[in-house]
Amino acid sequence: xxxxxxxxxxxxxIYADNNVFKKKILIVAVYIDNILLCKLNKNKILDLKIKxxxxxxxxxxxxxxxxxxxxxx
Numbered sequence: 854x855x856x857x858x859x860x861x862x863x864x865x866x867i868y869a870d871n872n873v874f875k876k877k878i879l880i881v882a883v884y885i886d887n888i889l890l891c892k893l894n895k896n897k898i899l900d901l902k903i904k905x906x907x908x909x910x911x912x913x914x915x916x917x918x919x920x921x922x923x924x925x926x
Contacts, residue, residue: 855883879898882920889917
């Protein structure tokens with residue numbers, strides 16, 4: 854379901870991992886029910902968060918420090 858939603862927003866899957874999507878510089882990593890958004894421009898992230906929350910029930914955990922047992926620095 855999230856796959857089709859992101860594809861409709863013109864995100865493409867990367868070749869190495871079909872659970873990671875990109876659109877220009879914004880990267881979306883999806884793992885089961887976890888989504889990680891990566892971008893230097895916070896406005897693009899906020900825009901995608903709004904679109905996702907309008908379509909899916911979700912919780913915003915704000916700044917990510919750990920993801921799938923990996924430390925984010």
